[in-house]
Amino acid sequence: MSEIPAPIFDDGFRAKLETLIRWRRDVRRFKPDPIAPAVLDDLLSLAALAPSVGLSQPWRFVMVDDPARRAAVRRNFEVSNAEALAECRQERKALYAKLKLAGLDEAPHHLALFADAEPSQGHGLGRLSMPETVAYSAVMAAHTLWLAARAFGVGVGWVSILDPSAMAATLQVPSSWRFIGYFCIGFPQVDDDTPELERHGWEHRRRDGTLALLQR
């Protein structure tokens, strides 16, 4: 057992945590101001405390600064987004085309996330029957970073409209790494408690988690 006394979390903290969860957003509209390097380091250190299968910590982050690589990611997004628009149901195409789905041009920081599909750390524990738990661990690291960022006033936007196979080539990562997501990071132009897709009429949230609950 730890030698440090266990922390107590009170009603005040729980209320603030709920506020954090409610006001985390997928941000696509950023101010140009950079984030302090110490804050980015803090966010990555907190991400490293995320749960991981077999304590494998398989997340692999890539900070993308090179303009040529950023341009390649932007082209990847444009091609993938044009394909998505083409697949969109006819009556939704006009609305889809108006949505802003990524802040790639404005966000001061670009962070790509991969998962090492065969990490030596963790000695394989917990993932034999479900190898996808390696990717899931990386997702929880990203989600930790995302929530923590909001507590620093920093916005994060997850870009998934990308061809994942091209991302590994663009960023020249080891062959065992699988692409998970691409994150735009910066200060948001506005704070909001309502998702942008909801405000622009694409979809609305179902708020009660018990609606998605079966009893067995």
Place this chain on the structure above:
Amino acid sequence: MSEIPAPIFDDGFRAKLETLIRWRRDVRRFKPDPIAPAVLDDLLSLAALAPSVGLSQPWRFVMVDDPARRAAVRRNFEVSNAEALAECRQERKALYAKLKLAGLDEAPHHLALFADAEPSQGHGLGRLSMPETVAYSAVMAAHTLWLAARAFGVGVGWVSILDPSAMAATLQVPSSWRFIGYFCIGFPQVDDDTPELERHGWEHRRRDGTLALLQR
């Protein structure tokens, strides 16, 4: 924009959030006491605020109370765990066999998580090139529940040593649902800031997230 003023998160909250992240654990040793239904409802409602691709909220939770179904899950775990032990490197088998990898017998609440692979909500946005983002959304709902649970003093343990194809059959869920994970929930016997796998000598954490960071 929201009509509610944006919240301010201060140093005190950030320090407490870091403590929450540090003291979240994968719990396998539970007290038998049940969790208040209102708290379980709160946790599921918070999970419903997680990020999801295209605002699709594809998480599907199943609360498992039926003793026959719990017994089937337990057999699934035993078989999968025996296979994992057989695959374990020789010099690690004895240590593996001694680890307690699930709290299935003690935890008062069992929660299975699936993702609807083809949710109508969200109208397909964001997942054409990366359909795995549906599963990733469900993972972030589980992770939201997990962190929030810790703030209520509630422990969560993710069981992944399971044959996922058998889980859908055992729990009789719709055919479009994909199994993500099985969660034991209850009050932990002990609170700790160090993962159980680390305390028992299986693996240790690398603490600095920037160790897993490339620059491109």
